[in-house]
Structures are given as C-alpha cells and as structure tokens.
Amino acid sequence: MNNADIAWMLVSTALVLLMTPALAFFYGGLVRSKNALNTMMMSFVALGPVAVVWALLGYSLAFAPGNPVIGSLAFAGLRGVGLEARGAIPHLLFTCFQGTFAIITPALISGAVVERMRFNTYLVFIALWVLVVYAPVAHWVWGGGFLASMGALDFAGGAVVHVNAASAALVAALVVGPRKDYGRHAILPHNVPFVMLGAGLLWFGWFGFNAGSALSAGTTASLAFANTLLAPAATLTTWTLIDLLRGGRVTAVGAATAIVVGLVVVTPAAGYISPASALAMGAIGAFPSYFALIYRAKTKLDDSLDVVAAHGLGGATGAILTGVFAEAAWSGGANGLIGGNPGQVLTQIASVMIVLAYSGGMTFALLKVLAIVMPLRLGDRHEGLGLDVTDHGEEAYTHGDGAILVKPKESSMALSAVDAVAVHGGGRL
Numbered sequence: 001m002n003n004a005d006i007a008w009m010l011v012s013t014a015l016v017l018l019m020t021p022a023l024a025f026f027y028g029g030l031v032r033s034k035n036a037l038n039t040m041m042m043s044f045v046a047l048g049p050v051a052v053v054w055a056l057l058g059y060s061l062a063f064a065p066g067n068p069v070i071g072s073l074a075f076a077g078l079r080g081v082g083l084e085a086r087g088a089i090p091h092l093l094f095t096c097f098q099g100t101f102a103i104i105t106p107a108l109i110s111g112a113v114v115e116r117m118r119f120n121t122y123l124v125f126i127a128l129w130v131l132v133v134y135a136p137v138a139h140w141v142w143g144g145g146f147l148a149s150m151g152a153l154d155f156a157g158g159a160v161v162h163v164n165a166a167s168a169a170l171v172a173a174l175v176v177g178p179r180k181d182y183g184r185h186a187i188l189p190h191n192v193p194f195v196m197l198g199a200g201l202l203w204f205g206w207f208g209f210n211a212g213s214a215l216s217a218g219t220t221a222s223l224a225f226a227n228t229l230l231a232p233a234a235t236l237t238t239w240t241l242i243d244l245l246r247g248g249r250v251t252a253v254g255a256a257t258a259i260v261v262g263l264v265v266v267t268p269a270a271g272y273i274s275p276a277s278a279l280a281m282g283a284i285g286a287f288p289s290y291f292a293l294i295y296r297a298k299t300k301l302d303d304s305l306d307v308v309a310a311h312g313l314g315g316a317t318g319a320i321l322t323g324v325f326a327e328a329a330w331s332g333g334a335n336g337l338i339g340g341n342p343g344q345v346l347t348q349i350a351s352v353m354i355v356l357a358y359s360g361g362m363t364f365a366l367l368k369v370l371a372i373v374m375p376l377r378l379g380d381r382h383e384g385l386g387l388d389v390t391d392h393g394e395e396a397y398t399h400g401d402g403a404i405l406v407k408p409k410e411s412s413m414a415l416s417a418v419d420a421v422a423v424h425g426g427g428r429l
Helices: 003-030 035-047 049-063 091-112 121-140 147-149 158-176 192-214 219-246 252-269 275-295 307-325 345-374 382-386 387-392 408-418
Strands: none
Touching: 003 035, 003 091, 003 192, 003 252, 035 049, 035 091, 035 121, 035 387, 049 091, 091 158, 091 307, 121 147, 121 158, 121 307, 121 345, 121 387, 147 345, 158 252, 158 307, 158 345, 192 219, 192 252, 219 252, 219 275, 219 408, 252 275, 252 307, 275 307, 307 345, 382 387
16 A cells, blocks of 8 residues: 555545536536436435445445355445455555445436436335345455356446446336326426536546546556546547437437437547547447437437436446457456457457346336335326425425416315425425
C-alpha cells in the first residue's frame, strides 16, 4: 500500500457515490412533473438500504472466499474487514468502493418501472435483489468465481452492472406492466435541463467508476481515465450525426443519452484497450442503442426510461467488443480478436448470456414472490394523481403557497389517494 493509491481510491469511491444522485437527476427529468420526486427517490434511496445490506451480507457473498458460484459468510457484518491490505489499498476502502457499485446497479433498474411501481415494494425489492442477484454475479466475475475462471473480461462492470441491471429491468417492466397512459397519450420529459445535468454528473463520476477499477493510481488507471473521456465523445459525435441525417435536428435528450451509452459501452473494456479502440467502440456502440430506442417506442414494452436499450445493449455491445479490441500491449496480458485471440469473443458472448439468463430468471422469481405478500404497483387512481403525492406526500413543484392543487374533477380521487397525509409547507389540500 502507498498513500497515492489510497488517495486515488478515496476520490474514486466518492466519485462513484456521486453517480447515484446524478442518476436521480437524469431519470427525474425524463418523467412527468407529478412523478419527479418519486423517480428521483427511487435512485436516491438506494444509498440507504442497499449500502446497509452490502455491509451486513452482500460484500461477503460477493468477495469472501467461497466456491465458484458464491462467496462465504466470512466477511458478514464486515467481520475481518479492516485496514489490512487488499491489493494496493486497505480492505475497508475496497469494500466501500465496491459498495458504491452495488448501490447504483439496482437504482438503474428503477428506470423501467417509474411512474407506477409502489415505493415500499421497490425498497424491499432492491435490498433483496442485491443479495440474490448482484452479489453472486459480482462474485462470478470479480470475486474469483467461474466467469473469471473462464477468462471473461469485465474491467468495471459491463456485465456485472449494466447487463445485469438491464435484464432485471426488462423483466420488471413486463411483470409490473405498463403505465395506464402508455400508448394512449404522449408521455414527455418534464425537465430536460435535469437530464443534461444528470448526464454531465454521471460522466464526471464515471472517471472514478472506470479508472478507480484499476484499484491503484498507476498506468492502468490513466488508460481507463483516457478511454472514459474518448469513448463517450465518439458516441456523442456519432449519435449527433445520425440525428442530423435522420431528422436534421439534434435533441438534448438524445445527446445526454448518447453520453450515457458511450460510458456504458467502454466500461467493460476501459483498462484493456487502446485509446484508438475506445474511439472505435464508442462510435460502434451508438448504433444498436440508437435504433433500439426508436424500435422500443413502437412496441408495447413500457421500459419507461429505456434501461434495456441504453444499459443492456450498451453493456452487451461493450462486453462483446472487449473481446475484439483487448490488447495485451495495453492490458498487460488480455488479448482479444485483434490481439490474436478470437476465442475471447466467444467467452465474452457466453458471459453476457449467462448474466442475462440468471438476472432475468431470479428477478422474475423475486417479483412473483413479493407480489404474494405486497402489491407491486399502485392503482390507476393513484397513478393518475402522481406518485409524488400518493407515495411521499409532497411535490417537486409547489404552487406558490405550498398547497397541493387539485382540479375539481379529480378531487374525490385525490382525497382517497392521499387520505390524511400531512401537506408540506403549512399549505392545504
């Protein structure tokens, strides 16, 4: 251990933690104003229960010595986790850094079920999902599990974070069902500046996400840092050109989405590829996500904020292209197709398919079990009023005197929805 490595990992951990509030702004701006707070809370609240569950049990299942499928309980309750070295940094710092990954991954899922999933049920779901889905997958790749033994490459979470979350998001969107207005009325973003702010903060935090995954302040971190700058820049450029060629206009939401897609694409490869390859991956990665977004809007799938297109396809594309572009000259050992190891592509495809199948299957089972004991979504009347009022008793935007204004034709619906909830600011219902 040395102080430079420790300092960099302290900064990286803080940067990754910032990504969860950043995601809250990105998601919150994309929904209708009546659901803005609820949507932001679905990201923000992961900072609490997920971190607690990670410390009590999740970290041990992911990183304690165990078998190829799951870790042991050796580190349960952070027993035996102290200031001793784990690699180049203290074990406790490594635990915190990995915890920030565990926090943001289930928060990503919320983008597929916003504006209709019951908040209390969502809280239970993400706490359990981290234990039964995220922790085992993290163990397979980063904790010495069977995917690592297969030789699968995932530098900072293409499969562990993004494919994993997107598979769960797809299943959750199907099980919870579409919003009552989906396909009947235009559902437009209420605050595009929030979306752009969120994307910018995500990019900022992602330097810790990718470069921090080197776990030291060395050359690999420098490489990952550079690739985290270049790949999203290439995706944004390509996305902009596609927008101009198709419609002659570049949308702000599209530009913000392009940045996120580029970051997702480079995540599994950040420490394994050259900067030139990062530019290529970013440019290539724009196409599947861009056209998937267009196609999804024509279907009955209400993946509200396009988690599957951005994170699922982006993560899968990045994971597979890692098998193409990885070079030992940059990675220190891992070669892909252009490095003379075409079999790496097949290994990457297999790892993506395994994570997709496990995450989707376990998420389906978890939601079905939860549905037996608690409702997954609110009723149509609550959804019509907005989840800010019904689930939280407050609004993102008040109307002058702090009152929650209700149109006459909605008054009976509103009263039955909020009952005796305390209205903030001394206002009135």
